[in-house]
Amino acid sequence: MDSLRVELGERSYSIVIGSGILDSLGEAVGQLGCGPRLFLVTDEIVGSLYGERVKNSLKKAGFEVLYRELPAGEQYKSLQSAEILYTAALDGGLERGGAVVALGGGVIGDLAGFVAATYMRGVSYIQVPTTLLAQVDSSVGGKVAVNHPLGKNTIGCFYQPRLTFTDVQVLRTLEPREVRSGLAEVIKYGVIRDAAFFRYLEENLEEVMALQEEALIRVVKRSCAVKAEIVQMDEREKGPRAILNFGHTIGHALEALTGYRVYRHGEAIAVGMAVASAIAAARGLLKEAERERLVCLLRRAGLPVSSPFKAEDVVRILPRDKKAHRGRPRFVLPLTLGRVEVFDDVSDDEVVAALEECRS
Structure with a gap:
């Protein structure tokens, strides 16, 4: 214990x-x-x-x-x-x-x-x-x-x-699908805060997915430690805590679009992370090789990285997101594996392009 x-x-x-x-x-x-x-x-x-x-x-x-x-x-x-x-x-x-x-x-x-x-x-x-x-x-x-x-x-x-x-x-x-869903949030912590943790997941994903006790305890403890560090800085999401929403802008839209009956939460967030990384790469913020590492790890974890829905349908409900600011969705975009920033200026055209790219 x-x-x-x-x-x-x-x-x-x-x-x-x-x-x-x-x-x-x-x-x-x-x-x-x-x-x-x-x-x-x-x-x-x-x-x-x-x-x-x-x-x-x-x-x-x-x-x-x-x-x-x-x-x-x-x-x-x-x-x-x-x-x-x-x-x-x-x-x-x-x-x-x-x-x-x-x-x-x-x-x-x-x-x-x-x-x-x-x-x-x-x-x-x-x-x-x-x-x-x-x-x-x-x-x-x-x-x-x-x-x-x-x-x-x-x-x-x-x-x-x-x-x-x-x-x-x-x-x-747990059903294997639920384990995979949880891995999306685990991977998120590596992207937003801890590049070394991301590498650990790349090297030990099979052990985690096989529910090996030592690997599980390490993953749960490190994930909780990262979140605790961020929450301690910003309990009520006035600033730094917003980075915990990496992947959630698109993810929540997909859940709402499907009446919360199609996606597990982590599955929707995985798509959201793939879309956010595509936006970041298109802006020149994220190296293509790092984007590919993220998408590859998500796929290895058995998680979806694309949406079957029309991009316009997803974009239409983004302003309902509780994280929206003055009617515009807020996106957490990766600058490198281990560091992200929050952006309020992502256009609908950028989101549509990223959704379509991930879809293809």
Whole structure:
């Protein structure tokens, strides 16, 4: 078991990382001073695999546990699902001193975190991420939200967890597609902040995809460390934190365009990274050889690098993105592997050209 700290003053918290540590969750939560009643939220898939283990761990530590499973899928990250959880919490007597425990991937983490942030004006919550994408990205940093039919994560806030508790052993029950989706965010960290990490992924991708424990722990820990460094500089995305959105401008558009039912999040982000690198290369910001290294690594990870949709259809919904500035989408463009910048001046023509180039 290892840990690192996200230093945010009174909102600081630890990210605990290990293998086979899930049964120790109750002990870790017991040290936070929460209780005596917790609300454990998960989905039907994760609940069938780990729900009883987590409940038993929490009960063994002396907690009373309310429990709710929701259907699995991005389409359920909604205000309607939040209302279901509010009702369950009220019916179960969850008090301000209690906590919400999010057991699942990014959908459950975002949704349960949003409920925790708004229930009784805020109760504690604990992240127990069970997908690679959630372990390296969405469980860290305090962004909680639900989707709207017109845009992803458009209803939400910044609300930090009290603890993120990560057991890489649970990744063994993931579908390969979910592992690949998580790798998109892992690759993103190498591009935006750490060229040496990018090279490590190039050299060790097969070990990571095979879920070898040592490689997984290294990847999760480094990804979390990069994100923690950025969040500590800019908790509420007023400046440097925006670089974490590399690939997300186009990625979120693709998710919204398909009603959140076609792409896994990481798959959409992979296309977005390929398009952003094409824009950067066309501007002369990124060397073609480095662009090819990125696209090659994404392909090796089994991720898409092109969109089947008409470029004009994608561009049409970009202004809805919550990161847009004065009606213009903001793009994070790579200058080299390990460094990116945010641009507000990318034209529709540039986006169309990059989408068409990636499509071909």
